[in-house]
Amino acid sequence: MERFGQLFRLSAADVEKVFGHPRVVLQRNLDRAAADAYASRLAGIGMAVTVDAAHPPAAAAPSSPVLKPMSAPQPQAEKQADEPAAQVPAAAPPVADAQSAAAAMPVTPASVAPREIEFEFTGNGFEFFRIWIVNLLLSIVTAGIYSAWAKVRTQRYFYGNTRSDGASFEYLADPLKILKGRLVGFALLLIYSLANKFAPLLGAVLMLCFLAIFPWIMVRGLAFRNHNSAWRGVRFGFDGQLGEAYRVFLLWPLLGVLSLGLMFPYAVYRQQQFVIGNSRYGVEPFQFGARPSAFYRIALAVFGAAVGGFLLSMLLGKVFPPLGALAMVAAYAVIFALSNVMFTNLRYNNTRLGAHALQADYRLGSYAMLMFTNTLAIALTLGLFYPWAKVRTARYAAGHIGLVADGDLGEFAAAQREQVSALGGEIGDVFDMDLGI
Structure with a gap:
């Protein structure tokens, strides 16, 4: 690490940023000869590097090599969680040689270049099957009461096994709050069912009442879900206002019906703009940059x-x-x-979090095959394949969704923690129950 800092004339803090990640892109758009020479110089100071072709064009020779140091030494705090890092050899070239080599090398620090970070899902089907079967049996035995704890166990399993940039996500909900929301929902459903059977007019009135409070339920549910989701110790949040929720969840869908479906794609666009644009990580809001025309293309x-x-x-x-x-x-x-496939790619490829951009590359062929094999296996096993289907779907999503990070994500998360703490606690409402959204 010291020789790397001397070679690129970086401060100790900048070197720590570079080596704080298991895989970092140092240079892009080099020809093969320049990339090999670059890799050779870095190998000379003890670094393990590879030269990869970054998204080569179809029917063309690989171009634009990308240099990535692999398993680079990491700060001591990260070594405990990750695999042991490759160490710099004790026998190193003299400092003078390293400094002379620097003149022939680009001096762009790796930490300022955008990095493509993949999500990773580490769960497996048999492991989740044991959780799922216990959840199912206890929910049946307790007449559904345990379902709240079952949801928390399931969410924590999938959140905890989903990693990005070396850190797992967290699900922090309290099962008792979920249970309260489910009891309220069950009571409303029971009242509606009885009214619809014995007093159809009353049932119709209750259905209209439900439609009237549906935007409120959506806002409460989204706020609960985001508030109880976290990454690197920073919670997500949702700041949508009730008035806008009534427009996007009632007014625009109603206009879609009145326009014989012509306004439905625009209604979906407004809903996604509301949900994504009012979400945040810490105090940093998400931005949704898609246009209505993209939703009409999906509809067509x-x-x-x-x-x-x-x-x-x-x-x-x-x-x-x-x-x-x-x-x-x-x-x-x-x-x-x-x-x-089209909707997922549209949502993620048009979503940003500050300087960082999400991206997705779902493919119709592979996704359709995943859905087909999951459905067939669930049918042939009378439902017992369901846990494996969930895990396969989560692994596919993690493998086809990524993040283009412009800067150090660890510093970004730390900054969000500091800003949230400066506000005297979590911003936004903290609701006392999950309403099933």
Whole structure:
């Protein structure tokens, strides 16, 4: 680390930032000869490096090599949690040689270049199966009361096994608060069911009342979920206002119905803008930069797939009726996969957190195959494959969602902690129950 700092003329603090990550991009857009020479010089001071092609164009030779130091020495605090780091050899070139080599090398510090950070999911199906089966049995035995604790155990398992930049997420909810929300929800459902059976007019009135409070439920639920989610000791938050919630969850969908569906994509756009734009990490708000036209493109693609699937099933049905039914099922699966892939990519690729940008690269083929194999396996095992399906879906999501970090995320999280503490505690409302959102 000392020789690296001398080579790049960096301060000790800057060197710590570089070596505080297990994998760092040092230089981009070099030709192969320059990248190999760069790697050779760094290997000479004891660093383990590789030269990779960053997103090479299709049908073209790999270009734009990327140099990444792997398993670099890390600060002592991080060595306990991560794998042992490769150490710099004791026999090193003289300092004078390192300084002379610096003249021929770029001096851009790695810490200022944006880094692509992948999410990682480390859970496995059998491990979650044991949690799931115990949750299911105890929920049945307790007539659903244990379901609140089951939700917390499940969420903590998936949050805790999802990592980014070496740190896991946390789920901090209290099961008792979730139980209170579920009891309220169950009581309302029971009242509505009885009223709808014995007094249909009263049931219709209760349904209108539910629609009237639905935006309030959404705001409460989003605030509860975000407040009880954390990363590196900093909670997320949600600051959406009730008036705007009524517009995005009631007014715009109503206009979608009145416009015979033409306004539905815009209604979904406004909802995503409300949910993402009012979320925050610590005190840093998320920004959502998508345009309404992108949602209309998704709607057109889904509509086209639906029309094509319907026509294909009709033609095959005339030839051999079972083929028509099979084509209809396949069309539904394609529509489901296509909408999820396009919608997920749209949301993440247009979301930023300060200087950092999220990104997603869901693929229709791989995602459709994941959904098909999960559904088939669940059907063949009478539901017992469900835990493995959940784990496979979480692993796929983590492998296809990433973060382009502009700066040190550890420092960013620390700054959020300091700003939240300066406000005298967590900002925003802390609700006393989860309403099921």
